[in-house]
Amino acid sequence: MNTENFLDFQGVWLAYNEQLLGQHHFAVEDINLQVKRGEFIAIVGPSGCGKSTFMKLTTGLKQPSKGQILVDGVPVTGPLKISGMAFQAPSLLPWRTTLDNVLLPLEIVEPYRSQFKQRKADFVERARRLLSTVGLAGYEAKFPWELSGGMQQRASICRALIHEPKMLLLDEPFGALDAFTREELWCVLRDLWTEQKFNVILVTHDLRESVFLADTVYVMSKRPGRFVVKREIDLPRPRDLEITYEADFTSIVHELRSHIGSIRKTDSVTRP
Amino acid sequence: MAKKTIEAAAPWGLLVLTIAIWQTCCSVFEISEFIFPSPYRIAQQTVEFGGVIAAHAWRTFWVTMAGFGLAIVVGVLLGFVIGSSRLAYAAVYPLMTAFNALPKAAFVPILVVWFGIGIGPAILTAFLISFFPIMVNIATGLATLEPELEDVLRVLGAKRWDVLVKVGLPRSMPYFYGSLKVAITLAFVGTTVSEMTAANEGIGYLLISAGSAMQMGLAFSGLMVVGAMAMVMYELFSYIEKHTTGWAHRGTNSE
Numbered sequence: 001m002n003t004e005n006f007l008d009f010q011g012v013w014l015a016y017n018e019q020l021l022g023q024h025h026f027a028v029e030d031i032n033l034q035v036k037r038g039e040f041i042a043i044v045g046p047s048g049c050g051k052s053t054f055m056k057l058t059t060g061l062k063q064p065s066k067g068q069i070l071v072d073g074v075p076v077t078g079p080l081k082i083s084g085m086a087f088q089a090p091s092l093l094p095w096r097t098t099l100d101n102v103l104l105p106l107e108i109v110e111p112y113r114s115q116f117k118q119r120k121a122d123f124v125e126r127a128r129r130l131l132s133t134v135g136l137a138g139y140e141a142k143f144p145w146e147l148s149g150g151m152q153q154r155a156s157i158c159r160a161l162i163h164e165p166k167m168l169l170l171d172e173p174f175g176a177l178d179a180f181t182r183e184e185l186w187c188v189l190r191d192l193w194t195e196q197k198f199n200v201i202l203v204t205h206d207l208r209e210s211v212f213l214a215d216t217v218y219v220m221s222k223r224p225g226r227f228v229v230k231r232e233i234d235l236p237r238p239r240d241l242e243i244t245y246e247a248d249f250t251s252i253v254h255e256l257r258s259h260i261g262s263i264r265k266t267d268s269v270t271r272p
Numbered sequence: 273m274a275k276k277t278i279e280a281a282a283p284w285g286l287l288v289l290t291i292a293i294w295q296t297c298c299s300v301f302e303i304s305e306f307i308f309p310s311p312y313r314i315a316q317q318t319v320e321f322g323g324v325i326a327a328h329a330w331r332t333f334w335v336t337m338a339g340f341g342l343a344i345v346v347g348v349l350l351g352f353v354i355g356s357s358r359l360a361y362a363a364v365y366p367l368m369t370a371f372n373a374l375p376k377a378a379f380v381p382i383l384v385v386w387f388g389i390g391i392g393p394a395i396l397t398a399f400l401i402s403f404f405p406i407m408v409n410i411a412t413g414l415a416t417l418e419p420e421l422e423d424v425l426r427v428l429g430a431k432r433w434d435v436l437v438k439v440g441l442p443r444s445m446p447y448f449y450g451s452l453k454v455a456i457t458l459a460f461v462g463t464t465v466s467e468m469t470a471a472n473e474g475i476g477y478l479l480i481s482a483g484s485a486m487q488m489g490l491a492f493s494g495l496m497v498v499g500a501m502a503m504v505m506y507e508l509f510s511y512i513e514k515h516t517t518g519w520a521h522r523g524t525n526s527e
Contacts, residue, residue: 061426079427086424
């Protein structure tokens with residue numbers, strides 16, 4: 001067993017139901033992917049390319065039609081509790097305070113669930129610490145609707161991280177934010193990752209975002225989704241927002257941009 | 273602040289204005305007391321028959337509350353079942369819609385055969401007419417769950433029950449209180465309609481007997497009493513709603 005690889009996709013195909021499988025309509029095709037422990041990967045591609053399907057496969061919410069997926073050396077057979085998820089919509093519960101929203105996973109996932117009453121004070125302390133690292137100290141007792149969009153998204157990321165997952169899955173988490181807030185949150189995510197070194201899978205439309213944050217960027221083709229390009233980002237860490245204006249950075253972004261452009265072109269030719 | 277005070281006083285102002293116009297019309301055109309009594313005459317008869325009206329009103333009130341309580345229990349349980357299971361939703365909903373379209377007054381003769389004259393038909397009519405909105409609202413609240421949030425919770429190993437209790441039920445609370453406000457007014461309608469033909473007590477009975485005795489003032493004061501009771505209960509549930517699920521009304525009651 002290769003313990004070096006944290007995430008290992010071996011020839012994974014997925015069709016959403018039996019009928020589509022019979023017709024050989026796959027949402028994702030022949031995915032082979034090896035991700036090292038603690039690696040930050042980003043997946044970019046045109047919309048509708050199966051990025052969200054990929055997330056469902058990784059977390060065990062969907063089982064592949066063919067092939068297998070190993071996480072931490074173990075085949076994935078059901079929902080993976082070692083993962084945390086956040087989406088474009090913060091989807092916080094409006095009747096809970098920010099603090100209680102962040103605590104929600106601990107009320108559900110074992111072993112925290114059975115300890116929740118006895119260790120409540122510990123957990124609250126942990127949530128407060130996490131909230132303060134993303135700049136939300138002092139907002140614990142506020143309700144989500146009293147927070148700005150960027151703050152809600154910070155809280156949503158805290159909710160994804162409160163149970164100390166080994167893997168963080170983010171599906172266009174900064175897509176709905178304005179440019180300045182988005183760059184601020186890039187740095188928040190960078191710092192969290194630098195400190196805790198969990199695995200991150202970031203699905204995004206934003207090429208600059210992917211290059212700034214990730215170790216490796218994968219480009220997916222349109223339906224059926226395949227990984228067509230793997231690009232390691234060798235920019236030195238720690239990375240500062242300044243590097244997004246440097247020549248090395250922009251040339252990588254341009255390179256990825258041309259890959260996506262060519263996917264879109266071949267696609268429009270081959271489609272009936 | 274001044275605007276708030278004016279808003280609060282507006283319904284009272286309108287009430288006073290309506291009564292004034294009513295009284296003026298009755299006095300100026302000299303309308304017969306047996307056709308359309310003036311507010312003064314209604315007030316007179318209300319005082320005169322105060323004890324009788326109070327007894328009938330109390331009967332109507334508790335009968336309505338019994339039917340309404342039954343409606344809450346059944347409505348919440350049925351709503352919970354059809355809101356949490358797609359199959360149950362598909363099976364129950366069309367039948368319930370057909371049932372809801374039936375006029376509930378038409379059930380009264382059947383209920384009389386089964387339960388006799390008295391509180392049985394009244395409680396059940398109040399129940400039949402008021403459980404539907406409660407059921408629908410609970411079911412709607414439970415069924416509207418964002419798919420992303422469901423993914424977040426399912427990945428953590430949340431069972432259906434966890435999702436229902438942590439997310440579905442709190443989310444359906446504003447719908448629930450909203451439906452109580454509608455249902456309580458319907459319940460009064462159910463009780464009164466039933467009492468008109470199938471009881472010897474209650475405001476419905478009072479209306480019929482006052483009408484046949486040409487006591488129009490008394491009949492009108494019976495109507496007023498039902499209206500007032502329904503309105504007080506409506507305001508009560510409205511108050512409870514605002515103070516328990518404020519998060520759902522932030523746009524309207526924020527300072």
